[in-house]
Amino acid sequence: MPDRDTHDLATLWFLSARTMAIAGEDMPSVQEAATGLYAQAIIGLSEDECRIAKDAEHISNKTLIDCLSGVRRLPRDLAEKILTGVMMISYSDRSMKPLEVRWASMLASAIEVSPDDFQRCCVNARIIASMLRPSEQAQ
Amino acid sequence: MSKQETNFEFLGRFDKRVAQLAKQAEEYVHTDPDSCMFKLRLMVETMAKKLTNLQMRGDISQDLGAMLGALERAGVVSRRQADGMHAIRRDGNAAVHGSPTPVPTAMRRLKDAYRISGWFCKRIKKGAKVQLDSFVPPEPPTPLNKETEALHGKIDALEESIEQRRLETRESLLMFGPQENVDEVTRRITEELKALDNVAAAAGEPMIDADFVALVMAMDLEQIEEDPRHGGDSRQARREAEQQLESIKNHLAEREEAFMAERTYLLEQREPT
Numbered sequence: 300m301p302d303r304d305t306h307d308l309a310t311l312w313f314l315s316a317r318t319m320a321i322a323g324e325d326m327p328s329v330q331e332a333a334t335g336l337y338a339q340a341i342i343g344l345s346e347d348e349c350r351i352a353k354d355a356e357h358i359s360n361k362t363l364i365d366c367l368s369g370v371r372r373l374p375r376d377l378a379e380k381i382l383t384g385v386m387m388i389s390y391s392d393r394s395m396k397p398l399e400v401r402w403a404s405m406l407a408s409a410i411e412v413s414p415d416d417f418q419r420c421c422v423n424a425r426i427i428a429s430m431l432r433p434s435e436q437a438q
Numbered sequence: 439m440s441k442q443e444t445n446f447e448f449l450g451r452f453d454k455r456v457a458q459l460a461k462q463a464e465e466y467v468h469t470d471p472d473s474c475m476f477k478l479r480l481m482v483e484t485m486a487k488k489l490t491n492l493q494m495r496g497d498i499s500q501d502l503g504a505m506l507g508a509l510e511r512a513g514v515v516s517r518r519q520a521d522g523m524h525a526i527r528r529d530g531n532a533a534v535h536g537s538p539t540p541v542p543t544a545m546r547r548l549k550d551a552y553r554i555s556g557w558f559c560k561r562i563k564k565g566a567k568v569q570l571d572s573f574v575p576p577e578p579p580t581p582l583n584k585e586t587e588a589l590h591g592k593i594d595a596l597e598e599s600i601e602q603r604r605l606e607t608r609e610s611l612l613m614f615g616p617q618e619n620v621d622e623v624t625r626r627i628t629e630e631l632k633a634l635d636n637v638a639a640a641a642g643e644p645m646i647d648a649d650f651v652a653l654v655m656a657m658d659l660e661q662i663e664e665d666p667r668h669g670g671d672s673r674q675a676r677r678e679a680e681q682q683l684e685s686i687k688n689h690l691a692e693r694e695e696a697f698m699a700e701r702t703y704l705l706e707q708r709e710p711t
Contacts, residue, residue: 317613321627335611340682346610353615359623363630390655395648401635404646417646421654422668423675429659430679 307369308377309344309352314366315381315406319388322398333391333431337384341427342377367409378410379420386424387431445552445573452559452566456484460555463548468578471544472533478544478551479530482523485558489514492562502527519557521608522550525601528694537698540705541578542594549573593704600697607690 316334338344344352352358361369370378385406389399407417444464449457463477479502486505490498493514498505506523509515515523526547533539556570582590614620637643654662662672 313613317623318627318631320613321624322631332611334613336683336686339610340686341679346607349610350606350615353609353618355615355617358615359618363627363634386651389651393655395651395655398631398635400645400648400651401638402631403651404643405634405638407646408643414647418650418654419668419671421651422662422665422672423679425654425657425662426659426672426676427679430676430683 308342308373309338309348310357310361311366311369311373312338312342312344312381312384313349313352314358314361314363315370315385316388318363318366319385319399319402322402323389323392323394323396333387333428334384336431337387337427341384342380363405367405370406371409371411373410375410379412379416382406382410382412382417383420383424383427386421387428390425390428391431443574446555448568448570449555449559452563453484453488456481456488456555456558459484460551463544463551464576467544467548467576468541471539471541474544475526475530475533475539475547478526478547479534481551482526482530482554485554486523488562489558514561516557519554522554525550526554532698537702538705540590540593540701542590543597543701545575546594546597549575589704589707593701596700596704600700603693603697607693 313334316337320334335349338349339346370381373381382403386403389395389403412420444461446457446460446464449460459477459481463474463481466474466477483502483505486502486509487500489509490505494508494512498508503524506515506520506527510517510520529539529543529547552570552573556568559568560566609616614623657665663669663676665672
């Protein structure tokens with residue numbers, strides 16, 4: 300069974316990711332599937348952890364402040380993976396709205412990434428977004 | 439249901455070809471379930487082509503999986519209908535590639551096809567009045583013996599469990615849980631985000647370098663990978679992500695193979711030794 304730490308990590312990921320998707324106003328289905336694939340392939344969460352994280356008891360009582368505070372407490376590599384994944388979500392529709400910039404900025408501040416580290420996360424996000432974006436031929 | 443009756447009578451008014459395929463699938467369900475799956479797969483492919491021609495622009499791949507994906511992303515096909523169509527595509531492909539189809543599996547897909555047909559008629563003809571009655575499973579040509587009935591019961595239970603496991607996989611990948619009210623969550627997060635934005639702006643909270651973010655968005659991947667500052671890191675990130683993604687895809691493919699193996703194993707139980 301997943302332990303509490305991985306529940307928290309999965310919840311932090313889904314809350315961060317959906318906040319970025321909502322900030323982008325339009326939520327194409329590509330972002331939906333990419334969210335879970337990123338969680339399992341890159342962050343290393345299991346299917347069960349991903350499902351349980353979205354149960355009301357885990358996610359519905361968390362605010363964005365809780366999310367920022369939780370991300371701040373994560374080990375650096377995991378926090379950067381969350382930031383990279385969130386940037387991947389914002390890149391998936393090839394545009395960035397002001398609230399998306401704000402959410403990325405708040406996460407970056409919470410993690411205290413340097414400008415160089417942030418740039419690295421952006422570049423990696425762009426690479427991964429291109430891999431997870433389904434083309435007409437894929438499926 | 440007698441031999442002359444069909445669940446798909448209504449379909450002929452909307453699309454004769456689709457109706458013919460549905461009726462043929464219905465006829466084969468007991469006597470030749472593999473052929474039933476071929477017909478159902480072709481029926482779904484015909485529906486998907488018609489929907490892409492009628493409701494989508496641009497070049498869409500003629501591959502059924504890609505067509506269904508494009509229709510779902512464009513909002514033409516809802517998730518529920520897409521799930522049913524993908525199930526028919528998957529089992530149809532398995533039958534084409536030599537994996538035997540049990541009668542209960544073909545019957546499930548026939549029932550899915552019935553539900554999808556009602557939706558399809560409304561989709562291709564606005565204002566169409568289609569009132570679907572309950573699906574009536576076609577009767578076998580000769581009554582089943584107890585042994586076959588028991589085997590069908592086992593296969594049906596296995597199908598149910600496979601569908602449940604596929605549903606769990608799908609739920610794990612999506613951004614919201616099945617019980618969540620997406621509109622309500624969206625409203626709440628938007629309010630919180632706007633409030634935080636106001637506070638951050640008033641406090642002079644530093645913003646990320648939006649110009650750099652936009653630059654990366656605009657660059658070709660080749661340009662990024664050749665960039666002297668980020669090239670090495672980005673190539674490494676790509677390799678790692680590709681490996682990790684591949685392992686997830688392999689895991690999902692292996693599980694689908696295991697489902698097929700379980701089904702085939704059960705079918706083989708009735709073969710004489």
